[in-house]
Amino acid sequence: MTVVWVLDTDHLSLFQREDPIVTQRLNQINFVNTAITVVTLEEQMKGWLNVINKYNDQPSQSEKLILAYKGLRDGVEYLNKLKLLDFDQSAYNVYQELVHQRIRIGTRDLRIAAITLSINGILVTRNTKDFAKVPNLLMEDWTIP
Secondary structure, three states: OOOOEEEOHHHHHHHHOOOHHHHHHHHHOOHHHEEEEHHHHHHHHHHHHHHHHHHOOOHHHHHHHHHHHHHHHHHHHHHOOOEEEOOOHHHHHHHHHHHHOOOOOOHHHHHHHHHHHHOOOEEEOOOHHHHOOOOOOEEEOOOOO
8 A cells, every 4th residue: 555645734835945854855755655635725825815915906015916926826836746635525524523523623734634534644744733633643744854
């Protein structure tokens, strides 16, 4: 069985910024065995759209608006290269079970955990404090050498 490492939003951002430790670790494994969730995609896109909306009606901030649109475009191009895991029925069922267990972490984090559990993956995150509350979730923090 092939292991899938699921990059949480924080680790994806570190990789995009070419963090040397995270990049080195990613290069040590087969890149085809890494993925992100559709929830991480949502978080990244919302971030760029929030910046665009912030500067939309501010002519004095045109440079920031232009950079925000460039960031959105670059983000879409970059994310298209990654394997994307869906929030499908299997993940939804796991999510509902976690909600029923009253796991106290954010909704999006709980969905990321559910997707990861549904494929028997390993979540790559720095947010081990919150994700440790999710039973049976395997985690790694690639920022620790």
